[in-house]
Amino acid sequence: MSIEKLETIDGLQSKLLNAYREKFPNDRPNICAFAPGRANLIGEHSDYNHTFVFPMGIAAGTMVLGSEINDENDKTCYFQTLSGEFWKTVK
DSSP states (O other): OOOOOOOHHHHHHHHHHHHHHHOTOOOOOOOEEEEEEESSSOOOOOOGGOOOOOEEEEOOOOOOOOOOOOOTTEEEEEOTTTTTOEEEEEE
């Protein structure tokens, strides 16, 4: 059995910041947030059915980094993952 070395939050933030700077070299991000992952070991929808719940933290999470666009006419939000996936949404 092999043990995989996990990325630290600081390491993940550094990778994300480097990717952001490559994509937007003239911009400085002012938003960064991290949400830890979790797994429900007993299942979904059991808490409001008055049965047992057992959520557990896992060694994964989601981090976002970005900056706001100060343009009243542009309500577009762009997302890109470290794996290269890209999304564009409009408010």
